[in-house]
Amino acid sequence: MHEYAFFLGCIAPNRYPGCEAAAIKTSRKLGIELLPLKGASCCPAPGAFGAVDLNVWYAMAARNIVLAEQMNKDITLICNGCYKSIYEVNERLKENDDLRDGVNEVLAEIDMEFKGSIDVYHLAELYYDPKICGVDKIRDSVTRPLTGTKIAVHYGCHLLKPIKERRFTDSENPMWIEELVDALGAESVQYRNKMQCCGAGGGVRGFDLAHSLDITNEKLINVTEVGADAITEVCPFCQLQYDRGQIEIKEKFGIEWALPVLHYNELLGLAQGMTPQELALDLHGIDCKPFLDKIR
Amino acid sequence: MAKGYNDPAMETRFQDRYYHSADNPEFTKEVERISRTIAHMCFQCGTCTGSCPSAPRSSYRIRKFVRRAVMGLEREALTDPDLWLCTTCYSCTDRCPRGIAPTDIIMAMRNLAFKWDIIPRNFLKTVQLIYTTGHGVPNNDVNRAARVKLGLEAEPETTHKYPEYIPGIQKIIDHYKMKENADRILAEGEH
Structure with missing residues (x-):
């Protein structure tokens, strides 16, 4: 079983809960276990929130990532907006010291630190990846x-x-x-x-x-x-x-x-x-x- | 000999000839700093506007905004309501032959516009919702009932089920005075 921290976002759990329920049940049949990511927030919305202040966008996305770092699990998610925030901030903070230092200064206020120890995947990309699941396994589950x-x-x-x-x-x-x-x-x-x-x-x-x-x-x-x-x-x-x-x-x-x-x-x-x-x-x-x- | 008039009085008179008095050369640097992209490399080919889903249905022209960034046309850029018609689809960014991210230039300009108190209300309301609930789109009763029918808990495993995480989020947002400014701008707009 491949285990991932399941980042829910907003619209799946709060408007189309069937997407959340389906993701958990269908993935289990494919050998992917989605674990709750307790206390996660909005990713936050890259456009609607990032447009106001990107500094806050980086820091809040980093907080969500740190929750998964504390579980020692990679994140998977089912929304492209969340993917931009969580995947991109994770990669950018890993690569840029100046950004990471700025974010960690703020996270220190809530006793958190971004370490860069996990990776982020869209669930669809895991389904397509033959090392995790692959098209044949999907076909066999039908x-x-x-x-x-x-x-x-x-x-x-x-x-x-x-x-x-x-x-x-x-x-x-x-x-x-x-x-x-x-x-x-x-x-x-x-x-x-x-x-x-x-x-x-x-x-x-x-x-x-x-x-x-x-x-x-x-x-x-x-x-x-x-x-x-x-x-x-x-x-x-x-x-x-x-x-x-x-x-x-x-x-x-x-x-x-x-x-x-x-x-x-x-x-x-x-x-x-x-x-x-x-x-x-x-x-x-x-x-x-x-x-x-x-x-x- | 260096290019010039060889006349100190004339040199002084024309030293700002590249910039209109209303322009701000610092604006270019600010946009490049926030966007982390090389706006000044733009040669105005227009591939960005040609790739833009908003262009055919409005006067929004991404190429024009990039030019404004490079020319330091701060006021012209930040006060143009078209600034808010970018869907951030990143088609322009993928196709730019100069490797620029025009989408991120727009995002930087929006951040700077917020500092001028220029921002549509829907953005500020999202800030308020995230501040109070952790979610930009929070749960509601119809959805709670549907979740329970599905065998899920009424509240998802987020700040909704664990509200004890909300103060931490509020600390992050307060660090940048984002909520405070959003409240103030919304209140000022109401009367």
Whole structure:
């Protein structure tokens, strides 16, 4: 069993708890045990919080990392926004003495110290890594294949970009999450401008909702053009933007969409036989029933 | 001979010819310090704006902000509401042929704008929520009920379940006077 400290973030536990429940249950079947990271906070939000003062962003992300250092466990998480804060701050503090000294000065006030002793991974990247899990193991865990469904993958921004500060090699046309989707028996589909942002980040969703939704709407056009039955992503904030966003788009622009939006862990849960109730799919703004009917 | 007018009076008169009196050359240095990126290497090719999802639907031009950074156009940059339309997608950063991170230039400018009390209210409200609960998006009753139905505890294993961790977070935020300033700016905006 590979053990990791599970950093929850905000939107998964507090808006889409099915993502949290699914991550724990599906990972266990794949030999990955997610341990609670007690007392963790918001990552904090790289755009909405970092825009105010990056010094506080570094220090608060470091506090979350130190909690895992104290457990002597690497961190894994299921949100791209959290990934940017936790992964990037961890790497930057390891590499830059000036930043680390500044952060440790503040952390000393609460008897903490950033040591740089652990690593941070997105759960999706662990799933893809053959040393930890790998596509074959995912395929072997499927008891209810998602056969007959077409799924569009939204990677989200902060998982892969800036690519210079990531382990990944391609942020223009990556295909590895498609492999993870295909392993569930579904058919992943390619669409125009796949790597475009969902529109939510940087505090724009809160600052100018119409602007933010206009970006989302463009993505929805591109995804439905290729006949996708659902969007999948690995970021609850992207999920919120696509899911609640479709309702807001209807209110603001009068355009009606009904495209189910599922976190990869929710898809994996369905494919491993979890019920929609076990995934709290009823909390989604957009009804997942058309998608569920296809896999019945 | 060094380039010049060879006339002390003329040298004095034109010594600031590269900067308009309203400009601040220190601004470039500040932006580069906070963003940790080499803004001055920009040759204005526009790949950033061409990659930007916000550009086609607004007057926001990332290339223009980078130019403002390099030219020290502090007031022009910090007072432009377009500063807040960057979704921080980092497409410009991945594609910049000069290896600059324009996204981080925007983030640095936003930090500096906050020091001028220029900041949209939603950002300040996020600060308040994180200060009081530890979460930018806190739990609610509908969600608590749903969590319990899933077999999870009503409160996640975060500051929600362990509020004893919140004072530590508040100490970090107070160290930088972030909450204090956020409260003040929000209160001033209300009347």
